[in-house]
Amino acid sequence: MSQNTADRPNLPDPATAPELFEGLLTRRAFAYLVDVxxxxxxxxxxxxxxxxxxxxxxxxxxxxxxxxxxxxxxxxYSVTLGSPRRATVGMQMMDIVLTPTRGQPLDGWMAVLHALVFWVSIWICWPVTLLFALFTPRRQMIHDFIMGTLMVRRSPMLRHWQRMSMADQYNV
Incomplete structure (x- = not known):
């Protein structure tokens, strides 16, 4: 699956919106501990x-x-990730949100599958799963790629999507 900005122009790019990805891995780790x-x-x-x-x-x-x-x-997982907030309690505390990248809605079933693939990938080989995120530009882990999701910081994301929708309005 290609993650080029040309393929998905509305997908945030770390080069143009670095605030969405600042400290993301640390926030994800603390959110994981809270959820556990x-x-x-x-x-x-x-x-x-x-x-x-x-x-x-x-x-x-x-x-x-x-x-x-x-x-x-x-x-x-289904109630928290599948809600309109798209975040578990730990993720909400760390100001991060799960965003779909393939244009499909993030419902309860997708949230459950995301969590299931996460736990299976961690169970099989957690060091590879964590190292994978260090070498991807959007700090995606293996299960994010498989499920077509992206984890970003919530508050800067809201500003980013507002800018994108305003740019789309002026480009029409």
């Missing part, structure tokens, strides 16, 4: 409730944990 803490708390709460209910349901609640825990994690 939130997911850990979510898993612990569901596990404790399941453990207590397991005694009253003769173990059926313990069996349901096999489905409830992954569904809770999937729901977290």
């Amino acid at each position: 803490m939130i997911l850990t708390c979510l898993v612990l709460v569901i596990s404790m409730v399941g453990a207590i209910l397991g005694f009253f349901t003769f173990g059926l609640a313990w069996l349901s944990l096999l489905f409830a825990l992954p569904l809770a994690i999937i729901a977290y």
Whole structure:
């Protein structure tokens, strides 16, 4: 997949809009840590409730944990990344947002697939996934390329898209 500005003229370019990518990898790392803490708390709460209910349901609640825990994690990503804010809680705290690059909407299913590909790529070979982002101009990781997404800083992005829409109006 080519990421030239000629192919996607509305895609932000680090040369012309560096403020969108300043400190992006550091922000992504801290957002990841915040999200892992939130997911850990979510898993612990569901596990404790399941453990207590397991005694009253003769173990059926313990069996349901096999489905409830992954569904809770999937729901977290689908509700946060699939929302109009297009960011998890950690991403919102770090002022970053997930943006589709292929012209398709970022809905709940795409958010879930993005998270799934992220976790699989991290699980398979996390050093390569992280190093990949150091050598791409837009600081995209492997899962961003696969899913056709781009992570940018939110507040400068809003100003960038406003400038782009104004330029499009004057070019008409």
